[in-house]
Amino acid sequence: MANKGKILVTGGTGYIGSHTAVELFNAGYEPVIIDNLSNSNIGVLDGIKAITGTLPTYENIDCKDYISLGHFMERHSDIKAIIHFAASKSVGESVEQPLVYYRNNIVSLINLLQLMPKFNINNIVFSSSCTVYGQPDVLPVTENSPIKPATSPYGSTKQMSETILRDASAADKNLNVVLLRYFNPIGAHPSAEIGELPNGIPNNLLPYLTQTVAGIRKTLKVFGNDYSTPDGSCIRDYINVVDLAKAHVCAIDRILEKKNKKNLEVFNLGTGKGVSVLEIINTFEKATGMKVPYEIAPRRTGDIEQVWADASHANKELGWKAEATLEETLLSAWKWQQKLQEREPKAE
Numbered sequence: 275m276a277n278k279g280k281i282l283v284t285g286g287t288g289y290i291g292s293h294t295a296v297e298l299f300n301a302g303y304e305p306v307i308i309d310n311l312s313n314s315n316i317g318v319l320d321g322i323k324a325i326t327g328t329l330p331t332y333e334n335i336d337c338k339d340y341i342s343l344g345h346f347m348e349r350h351s352d353i354k355a356i357i358h359f360a361a362s363k364s365v366g367e368s369v370e371q372p373l374v375y376y377r378n379n380i381v382s383l384i385n386l387l388q389l390m391p392k393f394n395i396n397n398i399v400f401s402s403s404c405t406v407y408g409q410p411d412v413l414p415v416t417e418n419s420p421i422k423p424a425t426s427p428y429g430s431t432k433q434m435s436e437t438i439l440r441d442a443s444a445a446d447k448n449l450n451v452v453l454l455r456y457f458n459p460i461g462a463h464p465s466a467e468i469g470e471l472p473n474g475i476p477n478n479l480l481p482y483l484t485q486t487v488a489g490i491r492k493t494l495k496v497f498g499n500d501y502s503t504p505d506g507s508c509i510r511d512y513i514n515v516v517d518l519a520k521a522h523v524c525a526i527d528r529i530l531e532k533k534n535k536k537n538l539e540v541f542n543l544g545t546g547k548g549v550s551v552l553e554i555i556n557t558f559e560k561a562t563g564m565k566v567p568y569e570i571a572p573r574r575t576g577d578i579e580q581v582w583a584d585a586s587h588a589n590k591e592l593g594w595k596a597e598a599t600l601e602e603t604l605l606s607a608w609k610w611q612q613k614l615q616e617r618e619p620k621a622e
């Protein structure tokens with residue numbers, strides 16, 4: 275396939291970054307990865323190679339390091355666009371270490387934005403989050419739904435990053451920005467060569483669930499069954515990580531083919547469907563034939579009750595749609611967990 279050009283993927287060995295690197299290869303792009311491996315490992319590159327047949331170019335670079343980042347761009351003078359995943363992402367950790375989060379997530383972005391014009395890079399796709407909407411008053415949320423005050427330093431960094439990118443794109447009309455607001459990414463590549471690699475005890479539902487079924491954790495706690503939702507548990511929009519990765523390729527195509535209507539565009543990336551925690555458990559059991567040991571626990575502080583996306587803007591403008599069924603996605607998460615077990619079986 276013709277090489278459609280080099281795309282710098284920061285955080286490319288991470289969960290969403292690695293799946294996006296695969297989809298970039300599949301679409302004829304050449305992803306070049308930088309990552310400081312703070313929450314991922316180098317073995318992910320072999321997973322990408324196992325799927326695509328190509329070992330991506332990789333360098334261990336921290337985006338906070340302006341000098342090294344600049345040298346990297348100098349060595350790769352033909353980068354067409356950047357997809358910026360590299361960031362810290364744990365809500366709880368951000369409350370304990372806010373300054374680490376602000377430095378990591380904000381300094382990295384500013385470094386990239388200041389270096390881009392020096393190397394004639396005009397295009398950036400940014401990983402934002404539905405966390406910017408807080409608990410919306412009206413569901414589903416569209417890109418025009420109000421931005422609510424952030425409830426964690428992590429959430430603040432996503433809001434600030436959006437503001438920084440908005441201001442930068444207003445000041446420089448040559449700069450093209452796409453803000454992708456992810457809902458809840460879950461699942462793994464169907465090959466089980468790459469997936470989520472949670473560090474320590476997972477906070478997120480799916481890795482905790484699959485680790486529980488695998489016997490690494492004793493019981494999954496369902497945080498609250500007294501919410502104003504049909505079954506009382508919280509509702510989210512769970513998006514398959516491969517579908518999510520493909521949306522990044524659509525965003526890159528759009529800006530490189532100059533189909534963007536403004537130099538800053540925003541897209542919600544979700545399925546458009548809200549699913550409760552108990553529905554996730556039931557569907558997982560149906561898809562895998564495995565029992566999920568769970569108990570109802572008190573609400574988790576800071577959780578919002580329900581949120582799901584209106585993804586019609588992305589459907590129409592990016593020509594993208596979430597395709598995987600929830601069953602397929604949950605099965606992929608389970609296959610990935612089993613693969614991890616084969617590699618390094620260990621109990622709690």
Ligand code: UFG
Nearest residue numbers: 363403404405477478479480482495496497508551574577
């Ligand atoms: N949940 C449980 N038990 C668990 C873990 C989670 O019941 O052990 C529930 C939560 O209460 C919530 C749902 O599962 O209702 C999803 O929780 P996650 O922690 O997986 O995801 P969140 O929706 O809390 O957070 C995710 C991302 C954040 C992002 C946020 C935006 O992890 O990075 O969505 O809303 F900011």
